[in-house]
Amino acid sequence: MQEPVDSVETEELDTYDAFDMFRVVCPDCAQSIALLADEDVLPEHALCPTPWNPFVLSVCAGAGRPVSDAYAPDEAPEAGEQEFGVLLTLPQELDWRTQPFSHVGGPGSRPIKVPQMRRAPELRRAA
Template sequence: MAKTLRPGRTEDAADSAADGTDTVETYETYETFRVGCPECGRPIALLAGEERLPEHAHCPTRWNPFGLTVCPGTGRAVAEATPATGERVAHEEDGVVLLTLPAGLDWRKQPFSHVGGPGSRPLRQQTVARAA
């Protein structure tokens, strides 16, 4: 019987599909743990091998996200940070899970996308009557 390959498939992929032994891709896993920044107190997720806190933002108010600055805790030693959950225990997570946004996060509903806050309406421009 003649072998026919569809475009984009390699010889090995066609053979394994015919044998019924499909290969299952495995994702890399990473050990992560959470600590609290000693300066701003925000929880930060770190990989197990990190020695310094990563660069993270400090937002003085929820309603002015344009005044962001780099937190002074950036670059401090991980040993200075407090564990976020009471003890420093590493959790093993899939790489895909780490890079996926939470299900409830919708950027359109974040405070910075609504200028006046929840329930605000756009302001109308007032027209000024000119004297003739």
């Protein structure tokens, strides 16, 4: 037996609804942060003191500051309108291909050559 389906209200929040978003720059760490239109304080965001050790993150002191303290990025498009794709794009410094932990030895390191393994001698089977 099938259960009746509840009617869906059209005013309910749809997963694919577009939100009004804008980007600001944190005054303490100069990171670009995407905010929803109704946010009035900067959210918690990480501060990485050195790119060569990404495991010592701390919370930026700018977290919780009013949005009015933050400033707009220099490359803001005309009329203050930003494309949705731009808001979802990671900043260049967060590109995974340039992250230090993807290059084990650090800057200027060379790959090490692994010696070729020798084959084990074959064992004869008793007849």
